[in-house]
Every structure is written in C-alpha cells, then in structure tokens.
Amino acid sequence: MSIEEIAAEIKDCKRCSLWETRNRAVPGRGDVHAEIMMIGEAPGKKEDELGMPFTGAAGRILDEMLAQADLKRDEIFITSVIKCRPPKNRNPKAEELLACGTHLKKQVSSIKPKIICILGNVALHMLIEPNLPIGSVRGRILKKEHQRYYPVYHPAAVLYNRNLEEVLRKDFEALPKLVNGIR
C-alpha cells in the first residue's frame, strides 16, 4: 500500500474508540521514501485541530532540534504510534496501541526507513520493550527484527525539564552521521 492509501484508511478508521472524540486523525507527514522515520506518542490539541503531526509546543522544540541537526521536515517522515488524540492528552490504552499499531506497521513497510527515531517512552515501550526507561537507551542504536531504532527523549519532555534540552540536541545532532554510516 502507498502512504497515501494508508493515510486514507487512517482518516476513516474506527478500529478503537478514539475516533469518537477526534476532530481529525493525524496519519503523519513527510517524505514517503525517507531514510529517517520519527515516531512520537499521539496527536495533541493542535495536531487534532489541524490533522498535522507536531504542530503545537512540542513541534516547535522538534523544529529547533531538526534545525540544529541540519535536517528538514520534508526529508523525514513524522508520525506517532496513535493517530487520534486521546481525550485530555491521557496516555494511550493498551487496546488503542494494539489497534493503531496496524497502521504504523503498514507505514513502516511502505517507507522502509533506514532508521526509526523513537520519540519518548510511549513509542519506545510499544516498539521495543514495555517498561524500558528511555533514559537508559537514548542516543543508542537498537536493532530489532532487522530494523534499526534510535530512541531519544520526546520533544515535549523538554517543556517540563529544560535540563533535557542539551541531551536531546546532542542526540539529534548525531543522527545524520549515524544514518549515513548505515549501508
């Protein structure tokens, strides 16, 4: 399936109850042949209004980090593990992650990125291992089922803890070189 076909499926999706409270599903955006895919948690208020990923305060941090790393949004593909906003930004439930994971798997199969940059704990727990603290694996390449992953703190974490800003910046800055080194 193409990314456009998957996006159309997501916009009509009713696989979990989050469709009842969403304004817009947020399939993701970017280069359909991207070497880097970034996967966050779920849409927030602004993303739900606009149908676009990372458009709120966390999006501004993400843009800063991308600029520091000399990466452009249109060279990567950005999405999240959950495509519809959980009410009041609560954490996604296990059954929602399971239901929405089908879309994410299709997106990864379609894009075939060299590396998946995991943004934060929720995506890390879904994609790598439940209960693994992001602080223990951030900035390292992990391999699972022939796919390379690169976990970093979620940009929103910087909004609550400014001490993480420098760590996140360094992890982003290391990313282009890591990707270039992958054959």
Ligand code: SF4
């Ligand atoms: S969160 Fe995912 S599975 Fe649930 S309705 Fe939205 S697109 Fe479908």
